[in-house]
Amino acid sequence: MVDKPTSPIVVENPWERLNAFTDARIGLGRAGVSLPTSKLLAFQLAHAQAQDAVHTPLDVDALASELTAALDLSEAPIRLHSHAQDRAMYLQRPDYGRRLNDETRECLQQAAASQQRFDLAVVIVDGLSALAVQQNSAPFLSTLYQMLGSDAADWQLAPLTIVEQGRVAIGDEIGALLNAEAVLVMIGERPGLSSPDSLGLYMTWAPQPGLKDDRRNCISNVRPAGLQIEEAARRFFLLLKEARQLKVSGVKLKDRSEDDVLEGDAAPSSIRNFLVAD
């Protein structure tokens, strides 16, 4: 004879409603000390989506037509490819992802043969999440192009480029080849379990191959459930104008758009929370 259990098989956590205050996976409940089946499968689904985001190739044709229409481009974006042939190579050789392959480098050199100078080159790179690039590029650039167009200063834009199997630093080579004063790299970030669609923005002033991270500014987590498109474009445009004025980027150029928030957060009263309320 087996005793009928007095408590349920899956024990729910009485503090489950704390879920409303964070995206962290709290109050999951338990079977014994282990994850209940429903929570296990929810995790597996999120991990599967993140893995798919890493391994699904960018649909360059679809993105190029979408951008051409959304931005009213006279010429289709230039398609480029890094030295990493495929995803397996890309994941193991970051150095390959940072430079163009010979074929597309020549192609870009021909396109840039006019020696014309540009104020900004925008480089779209698949990075670790093609999903992020596919979903967020057109909305972001539509917003940014509007801001650039209505600015008092004139902004000459280099031809738009789309890179497959690329890492952030590949933008510096492309920016240099295009004779651009500044380069914006829009790249799919390493997917988190709850953020497979996060876009990163990197800006370099006076791009050239071989620059390190300290010469770039980064705006991260651009996605519908993260940093909103409008706000991301506003922050980037501020940075770009500052870079143009000071002729620097990276650690010498601080992102001042967040300063107010930081000071507000540092107020001593703001550590109050329900755990220490009385």
Add this chain to the structure above:
Amino acid sequence: MAQTYHTTVGSRSYCFASLAELMAKATPPRSGDRLAGVMAESAEQRVVAQMVLAELPLTTFLNEALIPYEDDEITRLIIDDHNADAFAPISHLTVGDFRNWLLSDHATSEVLAEVKAGITPEMAAAVSKLMRNQDLILVAKKCRVTTAFRNTIGLPGRLATRLQPNHPTDDVTGIAASILDGLLYGSGDAVIGINPATDNVAQSVKLMRLMDEVIQKYQIPTQSCVLTHVTNTLEAIEQGAPVDLVFQSIGGTEATNRSFGFDLSTLAEAEAAAQSLNRGTVGRNVMYFETGQGSSLSADAHHGLDQQTCEARAYAVARKFNPLLVNTVVGFIGPEYLFDGKEITRAGLEDHFCGKLLGVPMGCDVCYTNHAEADQNDMDNLLTLLGVAGCNFIMGIPGSDDIMLNYQTTSFHDALYARRVLGLKAAPEFECWLEEMQIFQDISTHRLNDQLPAAFANSLRHLPQEPRHG
């Protein structure tokens, strides 16, 4: 003039141009060494290198520095702090003999504790390259490294956890929610440690105060840490912030640490500053270090060494400053350094072994990123192996998902799994607290309370009505 190493196997002759090359070629395969161009070119060459390495006297490593003494303060630390008396009992051994000795019944826990100051990181790395996973586990289990601050970490039969309540915007209610979730699952004896989303002094001080208030209100025998740069924590101490542990990421070469923005004198200053606060109750270990294979290569500061040897050298830095906790964040760095579950598992066991052999209180962030070829099953395996090996602590995070750092590590549930299947307990002082707070119905069988303990039920009544989250 550095020595070269030659041998012949069958009709093929092999030559290794330096000790560094021999070490690298003898290393079990991993993507970071391939990226650095130092990996063995064939499976045979790897084993041949291991055979040559096995014949080398341990004293070789005292006479031939892998990074010149003049160029690197970590090399100087290793050589200058080497204890010849402690080394005496093993000074006649080759690397191969050293493996035999470590596995033998001569090498008891007491004997290993006596010789540790005579072992250099390079000796530990060399012998680990000849060892199978079970060897790494067996010897590590014999090495005991116990440390203390408000509780005691690393006692036999104990497995502690770092409660890691990270939040992408450092929202205090969100962080408090994760802390409560962790405490109610028995997590947090190693430390309650937050990686701040915004890395500056003001933000760090705010988070330190938050955790200090929680620890004081509930009288939790544990310590807190904000994982910000060591210089930020020094400034926080000057401002009078409640600093329990000082954090820093460390590497095994001077150039790595310079790229992280500190040197050994910074760490000495930080240890002294934190100790001067006298906030520990049962011990004075005030440093929390994180390491991980690949960091030196990533900083372009590896001097042609393989990544595991660089990593072992980081433990020389760690042991100089008497840390409470040293955490190898093994799978965080990504597949260009450790490609898949197999490489992550091997590296985790190597790091734990080398650290423990050198007398460092090793824990492990059993983890992976979404672009690595790894999943929860790989983490279950490594967690179980490290639990068997006597690992001091692991991470504890809600549902394995770090929503700030975007990677997966062990959950509160995972820690209870390990404690249950391996018969391990929390740190003794913390275990008493868990019992007093009625977080467990029966702590001896790891049976949690189905009801919300009274002290916390009261706190939940103070929840804000309007969630700020969203």
